[in-house]
Amino acid sequence: MPDIAIQTQQLTRRFGNLIAVDGIDLQVAAGQFFGFLGPNGAGKSTTIKILTGLLAPTSGSMQLLGVDFAANPVEVKRQIGVVPEGMGLFERLTGAEYLKFVGRMYGLDRATTQRRSEELLEFMQLADRPKTMIADYSHGMQKKLALAAAVIHGPRILFLDEPFEGVDALAAGALKALLARMTERGTTIFLTSHVLEIVERLCSHVAIIHKGRLVAQGSLEELRAGIAGEAGSKTTLEQIFLSIVGQSGTERPQLEELSWLM
Amino acid sequence: MADVTQSVSVFEQIRLVAGLRWLILRNSLRKKNNRLDLIGLIFAGVLGGILVIGLSFAFYAGAYTFVSHGRPGWIASLFWGIFLFWQIFPVFVAGFGANFEFRTLLRFPLSLRAFYIISLAYGLADFSALASVCWLLSMTAGATVAKPGVLPAMLLIVAAFVLLNVTIERLIGSWLERLLARRRTREIFFGLFVLSMISLNFLTPLMQRYGASARPVFLRLLPYFAWLPPSLAGRAVAAVIRLQPAGFLVSSAVLVLYLVLFSALLWQRFAAQYRGEELSETAAPARAAIRTIQVKDDGPDRLSLLSPQVAEIVRKEFRYLTRNGFAYLSLLMPPLLILIFSMNSTGWHLTRNGRGVSAEIFFPGMMAYLILILMAPAYNSFAYEGRGIQTYFTAPLRFRDVLLGKNLMLLFVLSLEIVLSMVMLLWRVGLPSAHMLVATCAAIIFTIVGQLTIANWSSITFPRKMEFGRMQGQRQSGMAVLVAFGAQILMGSISAAILFTGKWTGNLWLPAQAFIFLAAAAVAGYFASLDALTKLAEKKKEVLIEALCR
Numbered sequence: 001m002p003d004i005a006i007q008t009q010q011l012t013r014r015f016g017n018l019i020a021v022d023g024i025d026l027q028v029a030a031g032q033f034f035g036f037l038g039p040n041g042a043g044k045s046t047t048i049k050i051l052t053g054l055l056a057p058t059s060g061s062m063q064l065l066g067v068d069f070a071a072n073p074v075e076v077k078r079q080i081g082v083v084p085e086g087m088g089l090f091e092r093l094t095g096a097e098y099l100k101f102v103g104r105m106y107g108l109d110r111a112t113t114q115r116r117s118e119e120l121l122e123f124m125q126l127a128d129r130p131k132t133m134i135a136d137y138s139h140g141m142q143k144k145l146a147l148a149a150a151v152i153h154g155p156r157i158l159f160l161d162e163p164f165e166g167v168d169a170l171a172a173g174a175l176k177a178l179l180a181r182m183t184e185r186g187t188t189i190f191l192t193s194h195v196l197e198i199v200e201r202l203c204s205h206v207a208i209i210h211k212g213r214l215v216a217q218g219s220l221e222e223l224r225a226g227i228a229g230e231a232g233s234k235t236t237l238e239q240i241f242l243s244i245v246g247q248s249g250t251e252r253p254q255l256e257e258l259s260w261l262m
Numbered sequence: 263m264a265d266v267t268q269s270v271s272v273f274e275q276i277r278l279v280a281g282l283r284w285l286i287l288r289n290s291l292r293k294k295n296n297r298l299d300l301i302g303l304i305f306a307g308v309l310g311g312i313l314v315i316g317l318s319f320a321f322y323a324g325a326y327t328f329v330s331h332g333r334p335g336w337i338a339s340l341f342w343g344i345f346l347f348w349q350i351f352p353v354f355v356a357g358f359g360a361n362f363e364f365r366t367l368l369r370f371p372l373s374l375r376a377f378y379i380i381s382l383a384y385g386l387a388d389f390s391a392l393a394s395v396c397w398l399l400s401m402t403a404g405a406t407v408a409k410p411g412v413l414p415a416m417l418l419i420v421a422a423f424v425l426l427n428v429t430i431e432r433l434i435g436s437w438l439e440r441l442l443a444r445r446r447t448r449e450i451f452f453g454l455f456v457l458s459m460i461s462l463n464f465l466t467p468l469m470q471r472y473g474a475s476a477r478p479v480f481l482r483l484l485p486y487f488a489w490l491p492p493s494l495a496g497r498a499v500a501a502v503i504r505l506q507p508a509g510f511l512v513s514s515a516v517l518v519l520y521l522v523l524f525s526a527l528l529w530q531r532f533a534a535q536y537r538g539e540e541l542s543e544t545a546a547p548a549r550a551a552i553r554t555i556q557v558k559d560d561g562p563d564r565l566s567l568l569s570p571q572v573a574e575i576v577r578k579e580f581r582y583l584t585r586n587g588f589a590y591l592s593l594l595m596p597p598l599l600i601l602i603f604s605m606n607s608t609g610w611h612l613t614r615n616g617r618g619v620s621a622e623i624f625f626p627g628m629m630a631y632l633i634l635i636l637m638a639p640a641y642n643s644f645a646y647e648g649r650g651i652q653t654y655f656t657a658p659l660r661f662r663d664v665l666l667g668k669n670l671m672l673l674f675v676l677s678l679e680i681v682l683s684m685v686m687l688l689w690r691v692g693l694p695s696a697h698m699l700v701a702t703c704a705a706i707i708f709t710i711v712g713q714l715t716i717a718n719w720s721s722i723t724f725p726r727k728m729e730f731g732r733m734q735g736q737r738q739s740g741m742a743v744l745v746a747f748g749a750q751i752l753m754g755s756i757s758a759a760i761l762f763t764g765k766w767t768g769n770l771w772l773p774a775q776a777f778i779f780l781a782a783a784a785v786a787g788y789f790a791s792l793d794a795l796t797k798l799a800e801k802k803k804e805v806l807i808e809a810l811c812r
Contacts, residue, residue: 054655055804077658086811088652092582104574105657110563133585149653 004066005030005157005188006051011060013046020046022212023060028190028205030065030156033183035203036192039245043212044192045085045161051190052082052159065156078106081155083163087146091135095126095145098134099152106153113152120148123178125171139166147175157188164198176202200237210245272376276383279367314393318400325404329412334503338496340401341423344394345492348427351390352435374536378529385428385435395424405499415502415510422514423495426521433528436535449586460598467605491520568670571659575667576674582646583675596632596679597686603628604690621694625687626702630757632683633709634750636676640717641746642739643668644810645728651810661799662792665718676710697770701761704777709753711784715791720745722799725809756780 006028013021021043028034038044049055051062053073062069064076082088090098096117103113121127124144126137134142143166150158158179164172179202183189193199199206200220207217216223224235227243321340328336367377385391398420406413441447487493494517501509565573604624644651654664684693693699724739757777764773799806 052656054652054807056800074658074660077656080656082652082656084649084652084656086649086652088649088656090578090582090650090653091648092585092646093578097578097581101574101578102653102657104570105653105659107570107658 003030004028004063005032006034006062006064006190008051008062009060011047011050011062012058013043013050013055014058019212021050021057021209024209024212024214026207026214026217028188030188031183031186032205033179033189033203034191035199035206036190036209037196037199037206037241038192038209042209042245044209047209048159048161048190048192049084052080052084053077054082054084078153079155080157080159081150081153082159083143083146083150083161084159085161087142089134089142089146089149092133094129094131094133095121095137095141095148096130098145099149102149103152108153116152120152123174124148140168140171143167144171144175151178151182155187157190158182160189160191162193163191164193164195196237196241206237208241208244216240216244272379275372275376276380279380279384310389310393314396317393318396321397322400322404325401326408327404329405329408329503334500335496337401337405337499338493340397341492341495344397345423345427348390348394349431349434352388352431353438368536368538374529374533377536378532381432381532382428385432386424388431391424391428391431394427398424405503409503412499412502416499419495419498419514419517422517422521423491426491426517426524429521429524429528433524433531436528436531456592460595464602464605489516491517494520568667569663571657571663572667572670575664576671579668579671583671586646593675593679596636596683599632599635600628600683600686600690621687621692622698624691625694626698626705626761628683628687629680629702629706630709630754632679633676633706633713636679637710637713637717637750638746640669640672640714641720641742641749642724642726642728643672643717643721644725644806647810648727648729649811651806655803655807661796664799665792665795669714669718672714673710680706695770697774700771701764701774701777704774704781705757705760707781708777708784709757711781711788712753713749715784715788716745716749718791718795719798722795722802722806725806727810727812 004027006026008024008026011021011024011026012019024047026047036044036047046055050057051064051069053069053076065079067076067079069076090101093101099117099120100113103116104110108116118127124147126141126145126148129137134145137145143163147160147163150160160179164175167175176198179189191199191203203220205217205219206223208215216226218226220237220240223237223240223244227235227240321344324340325337328334328340367380372380386395402413402416402420405416442451488497494513498510498513498517501507501513563573565576568576639645647654654661687693694702720742724742724745726739726742760773760776760780763776764770
């Protein structure tokens with residue numbers, strides 16, 4: 001098993017004149033719970049789309065589990081699971097039908113697909129609505145189903161774009177436990193989230209992207225140590241984040257301008 | 263603390279809502295496609311204007327004639343025409359979805375009274391209301407010119423009639439909004455709409471057969487219509503002209519009673535909306551049932567000849583088909599169309615060999631027509647995938663499997679439809695000669711498979727998202743329509759040329775041979791195209807995802 005799960009070299013994506021991802025060199029070790037952070041519009045979702053094959057890079061290269069994505073996309077996709085930004089669900093199927101569809105797409109045999117589908121539906125508390133179409137699921141239920149579909153084939157890398165958004169606290173707790181267990185067994189998890197507390201609690205390593213450029217990468221301890229003048233180990237991820245993306249000082253909107261609200 | 267110091271008047275709120283609707287329209291024009299839509303809207307507006315003005319003259323002339331020729335009672339028929347248009351036209355338009363939902367205004371500090379008045383005011387700004395008011399004013403003018411003394415009463419009755427109509431229209435609209443908020447009812451409505459459109463084709467043969475016997479039944483029912491609003495409005499006007507004040511008072515009073523009753527019902531509906539009526543269709547939270555996991559055996563895989571990926575896509579397509587009311591109904595259409603065409607051209611009764619209809623022409627002609635209809639969706643085959651399209655790009659499969667799966671399902675449906683249609687043709691018209699039958703069957707394979715290659719290319723290159731059970735904004739991409747049109751003209755021209763050559767040379771089996779050769783070439787071309795289309799899909803995946811994940 002390769003030591004490096006995800007590696008990119010000068011990964012770049014342009015949309016016309018806009019450079020959404022600007023020469024990113026990312027390195028994620030196998031088995032890491034990796035948080036990918038950035039302010040709105042920084043390039044997080046674009047990066048995750050490139051890494052999962054939903055978007056082609058303008059330039060640069062990437063290897064997942066040591067395999068070049070451009071050369072062997074099918075081989076790479078077999079090893080990864082994805083919860084994309086829009087969840088990617090076929091809304092006219094029921095939850096069970098969708099999981100069976102995905103399982104077979106990833107090459108699982110029918111019996112295994114069937115068994116895993118039922119187990120995942122139970123775990124995600126979706127089994128009590130066997131005939132409900134995904135279109136009629138709530139947002140949180142859809143999110144849980146997308147997560148179930150992403151893990152049904154036992155991926156070695158799991159890409160999660162805002163996985164806990166809309167998921168209730170009870171289910172979120174169970175999911176976090178599941179994800180932690182997966183990393184213990186060697187699965188690499190690449191996660192984006194705006195909720196920094198979740199990232200801080202779950203992730204061992206973090207990268208921060210700002211205006212398309214990777215501005216920080218490393219373990220939480222390394223990032224804490226890199227901030228001069230702060231309180232060392234007591235520094236929260238939020239403080240690190242604000243410090244790095246430059247929102248702590250002059251760029252932050254001045255509340256005094258809204259004096260009529262106070 | 264909020265520093266709002268004064269409440270906003272109803273008039274100001276109406277003005278603000280008008281401004282909001284204008285901004286929505288103006289901002290939507292920033293997109294090129296919407297600007298093109300505006301041209302269509304202006305064109306439709308001009309046509310609508312011509313229709314309204316033309317009919318205004320007709321209503322003027324009608325009212326003038328009825329009053330001046332001593333038949334004021336007939337004015338009720340004009341009120342009926344306007345009433346039916348005002349109430350039915352918006353129902354059809356409602357199926358296409360609302361551009362602006364008044365419910366969204368409820369987040370603002372509006373009183374129920376203001377909400378009610380704003381809704382009525384905008385009810386009067388709809389096309390059907392504007393047109394109806396124009397026609398009513400034309401009627402008033404016509405009646406006044408014929409008998410000037412009728413003007414005050416006519417104005418009163420028209421005012422009450424307008425208020426009543428706008429109230430009923432809003433009431434129906436608010437109930438429709440409630441019903442159409444749910445996916446299932448929206449789909450049923452859509453299905454019924456399509457079915458009613460198809461059913462209109464049966465009117466001519468049904469009238470031919472039952473017209474005479476239905477007339478007495480209709481005449482017996484007529485008196486019951488006398489107590490409905492349009493008849494009452496007509497009777498009130500007639501009573502004024504005949505100088506019967508009691509008749510005028512009774513008819514007007516009942517008309518006002520209707521107004522009060524429907525206003526109360528509408529108030530009740532709006533009050534429910536105002537209180538925060540739930541129209542959401544998402545599943546309510548439910549306690550998770552305690553279940554034991556049972557691994558069920560699905561039985562033998564009926565699609566084991568296909569690769570697991572292709573088989574799953576075929577299954578998924580089948581499930582989508584069975585859950586799409588419109589698609590279901592469209593499956594009924596081909597045999598129905600054959601029935602309609604054969605009835606329209608030969609009447610209700612038709613013997614096996616179809617009086618006056620040659621199977622040699624009718625059979626290939628109908629098959630060509632059916633393929634024309636049935637192949638159209640293939641040119642935008644990813645329309646209903648929605649966000650699911652991402653799965654095709656994140657899953658470890660080649661896009662050729664996706665195309666194959668989708669095409670196989672389409673071929674299955676087409677085969678079923680063609681067999682059903684052939685059975686219907688056999689019953690209605692009879693089968694053509696053997697050489698024509700073979701030529702037609704080979705031509706079917708050629709045109710379907712030949713079009714599939716082009717349709718796959720079009721689906722990847724010009725995708726357009728569509729949603730089940732919705733009609734608003736459910737248009738194919740203009741380019742996809744052009745491609746489909748071009749491909750079908752090409753296939754049709756080739757087929758016609760071959761059939762003509764067969765006729766011209768006197769070689770009856772020549773078309774069959776030519777079509778068999780072309781069918782084989784089309785099948786080979788189809789399989790050869792799959793890899794190229796897979797590369798194209800990879801290249802165009804951003805376009806596909808962007809278009810379908812909106």
